[in-house]
Amino acid sequence: xxxxxxxxxxxxxxxxxxxxxxxxxxxxxxxxxxxxxxxxxxxxxxxxxxxxxxxxxxxxxxxxxxxxxxxxxxxxxxxxxxxxxxxxxxxxxxxxxxxxxxxxxxxxxxxxxxxxxxxxxxxxxxxxxxxxxxxxxxxxxxxxxxxxxxxxxxxxxxxxxxxxxxxxxxxxxxxxxxxxxxxxxxxxxxxxxxxxxxxxxxxxxxxxxxxxxxxxxxxxxxxxxxxxxxxxxxxxxxxxxxxxxxxxxxxxxxxxxxxxxxxxxx
Numbered sequence: 001x002x003x004x005x006x007x008x009x010x011x012x013x014x015x016x017x018x019x020x021x022x023x024x025x026x027x028x029x030x031x032x033x034x035x036x037x038x039x040x041x042x043x044x045x046x047x048x049x050x051x052x053x054x055x056x057x058x059x060x061x062x063x064x065x066x067x068x069x070x071x072x073x074x075x076x077x078x079x080x081x082x083x084x085x086x087x088x089x090x091x092x093x094x095x096x097x098x099x100x101x102x103x104x105x106x107x108x109x110x111x112x113x114x115x116x117x118x119x120x121x122x123x124x125x126x127x128x129x130x131x132x133x134x135x136x137x138x139x140x141x142x143x144x145x146x147x148x149x150x151x152x153x154x155x156x157x158x159x160x161x162x163x164x165x166x167x168x169x170x171x172x173x174x175x176x177x178x179x180x181x182x183x184x185x186x187x188x189x190x191x192x193x194x195x196x197x198x199x200x201x202x203x204x205x206x207x208x209x210x211x212x213x214x215x216x217x218x219x220x221x222x223x224x225x226x227x228x229x230x231x232x233x234x235x236x237x238x239x240x241x242x243x244x245x246x247x248x249x250x251x252x253x254x255x256x257x258x259x260x261x262x263x264x265x266x
Contacts, residue, residue, distance in 0.1 A: 019264040022083040026262070028076020029115070030255030032056055033194075037249025040228050040241065054121050061125045070126040077119035084112035092265040093178070107162060156210040163202030170195030175254075179261040187257055194254035197247025201227045 035056035057073065060066050086092060088108040095101035169175055170192045183191070204227035231240045 015266045018083070018086060018266055021079040022086075022262075022264045023259040024076050025080025025083045025115075026255045026259035028073050029080050030252045030259070031073060031076075032118070032252070033198075033248055033255060034252035035059065037245050037247070037252055040245030040248055042245075053118050057118070057122050057125055067126045070122045074119045074122035074126065077115050077122065081112045081116040081119060084108050084115065088112065094265075103161070107158070107165075110158070153210070156206050159202055159209060160206040163199045163206060166195050166199030166202060168199075170199065175258075178263055178265075179258075180263055182261050183257055187253075190250045191254040191257055193247050194249075194251030197244055198251045201244065201248070204230055 032053055036053065039056065039059070057070060060069050060073070063069065085108075088105045091101075091105060095104045173188060173192055175191060175195065176188065208227065208230060228241060228244055231244055
């Protein structure tokens, strides 16, 4: 069977399953960011500290029925990873193979990998274990190798590009072209705030990540938690941190709204 015939067969025969996988994935991603936004907001008032994706999941395990909740989130994140893979490989949004289309599909594939890693972290926590980090981070190890700095610079540039793409998508409400009728004006504004805020977080992460290029002794990789902590360390950073917290909370709602309104192109 030719590749094109196989892809058409998958699209035609598994449309409902792929749609269910995508919607569950969006909801799970939304729950993770709702938790991140909640703790970012709490840290503004001095009642806690900002958390990233993994720290947010670590908090879930401490709650009643935490292990059960983590299994549910893990399954959802696996579904989201699978949906990103389908978007990338099957080109469900018709991005094509132009330079722009290829970069978007490459970003979708990277998103698949990162959320799959997060799902594995959730599973590890649910099973009573977690990853132990020691020594330098993978990015620091890469920076110390021949040509590693160039690779890290490319990764930082990709994160920077993703940040600007999120901001542009939010500012222009570009996501609406993939939505069915709705959401209403209020939900649309929530989506815009969420996307712009995550874009800003990506810009900060790109900056912090690029520092590894010049500091191979760094013992960590950077994520949303570090972006929030960096923001909070600024003069009057609590003002920006509060906006970031509410914005990431809004991004969580955006993901859940997407589960309801987004057209799952098959």
